[in-house]
Amino acid sequence: MKIKAFTVIFSILMAVWLILNQSVDIEYLVLGAVISVLLAFMFCRGCSVFNDINFTPKAFVYTFMFLAVFIFELIKANFDIARIVLTPSLPIKPGIIKAKTKLKSRMARLILANSITLTPGTFTIDIIDDTLYIHCVHLDDADREKLGKKIIRKFEKYLEVIYG
Amino acid sequence: MEYLKIAGAFITLGGSLFILFASIGLLRMPDIYNRIQAGTKASTLGTLLTLLGIGLIHTDWLLKIMMLIIFVLISNPVSSHILGRAAHYARMPISDRTEVDELEEDTNIVSQEREEEK
Numbered sequence: 581m582k583i584k585a586f587t588v589i590f591s592i593l594m595a596v597w598l599i600l601n602q603s604v605d606i607e608y609l610v611l612g613a614v615i616s617v618l619l620a621f622m623f624c625r626g627c628s629v630f631n632d633i634n635f636t637p638k639a640f641v642y643t644f645m646f647l648a649v650f651i652f653e654l655i656k657a658n659f660d661i662a663r664i665v666l667t668p669s670l671p672i673k674p675g676i677i678k679a680k681t682k683l684k685s686r687m688a689r690l691i692l693a694n695s696i697t698l699t700p701g702t703f704t705i706d707i708i709d710d711t712l713y714i715h716c717v718h719l720d721d722a723d724r725e726k727l728g729k730k731i732i733r734k735f736e737k738y739l740e741v742i743y744g
Numbered sequence: 745m746e747y748l749k750i751a752g753a754f755i756t757l758g759g760s761l762f763i764l765f766a767s768i769g770l771l772r773m774p775d776i777y778n779r780i781q782a783g784t785k786a787s788t789l790g791t792l793l794t795l796l797g798i799g800l801i802h803t804d805w806l807l808k809i810m811m812l813i814i815f816v817l818i819s820n821p822v823s824s825h826i827l828g829r830a831a832h833y834a835r836m837p838i839s840d841r842t843e844v845d846e847l848e849e850d851t852n853i854v855s856q857e858r859e860e861e862k
Contacts, residue, residue, distance in 0.1 A: 599807045658762055658789040661782050665769040674778055674839060697821035698788060703781050704821075705828045715777045715828065 582624045584633060589620040633687075639742045646738035650695055653734070657700040664717065675719035678711050679728030681736060688743035695735045702731050748800050756797030762790035775839035776831045784824040791816050 597612035598604065633639070664671060683689050693704040693712060701717035714731060769782025792813055799809035 596811065599811055602804075602807065654785070654789055657785045658765075661769060661786050662762070662765040665765055665772055665782060670772060670774075672773075672778060674775075676777075693825065694818070694821040697825055698785060698817075700785075701781070703777070703784065703828060704825055705777070705832055715781065717778065717781055 584635070586620050586624040588633065589624060590616050593619055633743060634741070642738045642741040646735065646742065649734065649738065650698070653695075653699040657698060660700040672717050673719050674715065674717055675724075676705060676713055676715050677719070677724045677728050678713050679725075679732045681710055681712060681732055683710075683736060683739055683743065685743040688739045692732070692735055692739055696731060699731070699734070748803065752797040752800030754797070755800060756794050759790045759793030759795075759797060762786045762793065766790060776836050777828060778839065780824050780828050780831075784820060788816065788820045791820075 593616040594612055597616065598608070601608050601612075681689060681692060683692060689707060693707060696712070696714060697703045703715050704712055705715050706713045712728075712732065714728065716727070716731075719727070763786065766783050766786030769786060770779050773779045773782055795809050795812055795816075799806040
């Protein structure tokens with residue numbers, strides 16, 4: 581399935597080229613297309629991370645839903661941190677917990693780990709096989725396993741659809 | 745046009761406020777992991793809003809600034825993850841207020857098993 585990697589690399593390179601030039605003249609389009617095709621052809625063999633993307637309409641819709649959830653969580657995370665550092669007593673209760681993910685694709689795991697880093701009070705320290713080690717600022721006594729599942733599920737349900 | 749400039753100025757101000765919170769967090773947090781938490785999140789949104797504000801003031805830069813935002817969003821969490829991971833494997837001291845460290849427990853089990861195999 582090199583076609584997928586080829587398509588993704590080509591579209592990223594072409595988009596970056598057009599944005600940097602800020603012009604849709606024919607000579608820019610042709611030059612950009614030629615260079616993008618050459619580079620994508622050279623590198624699609626070694627680049628396995630894009631092979632798992634699903635090109636279905638549902639995956640497309642879920643990408644936007646994922647972005648919306650992500651931006652909302654990022655803004656919430658910032659107000660959370662601002663509230664913590666401005667409280668005189670510094671109300672933190674840190675701890676490192678583990679959580680298992682069901683995602684198989686490497687790219688999906690990378691995106692999951694990075695999204696967790698940017699959401700309220702959590703940050704991924706390490707991934708060993710399918711286990712993510714997450715540092716939490718507020719660790720509720722309740723149930724550590726349930727807390728880990730809650731953090732992961734928020735993004736996993738979208739990534740499952742986008743990366744099969 | 746004038747309104748866009750005023751809105752951009754306010755968004756840039758908001759971004760710099762978040763960067764201020766990040767630096768207060770860096771000073772106040774007890775150990776490296778909590779410092780990374782404060783530093784990454786607040787500085788990501790801070791940089792993002794500052795760039796967006798500049799993009800609104802100079803509207804012809806907006807597309808290029810969107811690309812900068814994407815690069816910041818990709819690189820910031822990766823670098824903080826690598827810092828945290830390196831700190832943990834170098835056994836940086838962890839705060840006394842830490843409740844549990846399951847990574848420590850698991851990596852100790854792995855290294856014990858390896859020694860037994862030898």
